[in-house]
Amino acid sequence: MFALVDCNNFYASCERVFNPALRLRPVVVLSNNDGCIIARSEEAKSLGIQMGMPEFKCRPILKTHDVAVFSSNFALYGDMSSRVMMTLATLAPEIEVYSIDEAFLDMSGFTRFDLMEYGRLIRRTVRQHTGIPVCVGMAPTKTLAKMANRLAKKNPEYQGICVIRSHAEILSVLERTRVEDIWGIGRQLSKLLLEKQIESAADLAAAPAAWVRKHLHIVGARIQAELQGKSCLPMELVRPAKQSICTSRSFGRSVTSLEELQQAVATFAAKCAVKLRKENALASLLTVFIATSPFDNSCERYWGTRTASLPCPTNDTIAILRAAQTMLDGIFLAGRSYKKAGVLVSGIIPKTVCSTTLSLFAEAAAVPNERDKKIMQLLDAINNRYGSGAVRLAAENSESWKPHQERLSARYTTRWDEILEVKV
DNA sequence: TCTGGGGTCCTAGGACCC
């Protein structure tokens, strides 16, 4: 048995934990740059505010119903997430942190337990330790546990818990779930399935296996097996090493000059280097991209991107930043209004493996030496202690392109100086 | 005026190896 524990309206719930006045108000949280709605409390959902809606389009509703609107505060959500996960880790022998607000628990040893009762314990404990409401779904496969969780969320009479175990229970849940609501079936696959009159999860479970293998490939075949109660997605207890790391932002305003783009790209390159060092890894490929707005029809859309291999795998801020600047020169076109840029590092290798492999062109490529490594260590140490951005390269500058973040709440759990702030 | 960010896996096809 697997349990899927999923936080309810996670970002909105985080805002409420530290600001109890919000309990009586609908709450929404915006994406970066205060662009789209990415989280809604139940009250906000029932006002008809859709996930992913641009904020400016629902401004009238937000205003009329006195909705509390927040910029996204990832320092807060990330820390709250780890509190929830730490609590969950005490409630099961194995836990897989699946996303910022979800975790699978291994329930296979709980055969003698009343799982409903245990689900209530999980909910109560997480609520008590963190203030975050969660729902719990339990079933013999991960896909079915996801489905159970969804039912627990959708039907108030379940009181946040849904356990499916017997063959009859599985069948009943499959019949009540449409294909597009199955974990792993997105828009394209739903379309294909609906054309074939496969409309419910029960239909998919009963579809000919060869057809599923052919049209939905291996991923679909696994989903089908899971729906039939055959578990083929095991618990993943350690997070696999990252294969790519991306830092990108939409700009608060349009940016036209190369100089401003350089400042943005420098900032993103430096962020990628920090993330690489946190992963204890080196990157061998670097991608830089810049883009105009996809929504601005008054001018031609431009998406400039370039990828190059680094002379020598590295996580050195200065080396990555230099390479990124050169690549930016190659894709920059004057006379455009840029709205977004980003830096992506890939070809990632663990530091331990690579430290012995030298580039053929090592001498020419200015391999990061001991001194550079020491500088990076100091940089990280200072920023860890005094806050990210306390020390940075002069090339990093967000003056001109800084994203909007006008409704940011306090970082209640990670900053002493903000702990008493409550903005409503 | 205003529209997010960060990932993964799979497949197909080409180039290449023995």
Added chain:
DNA sequence: TCTGGGGTCCTAGGACCC
């Protein structure tokens, strides 16, 4: 004229997830 079998690596594109 006839031309096998079994692989790897890389990339682009498509699909999905939160």
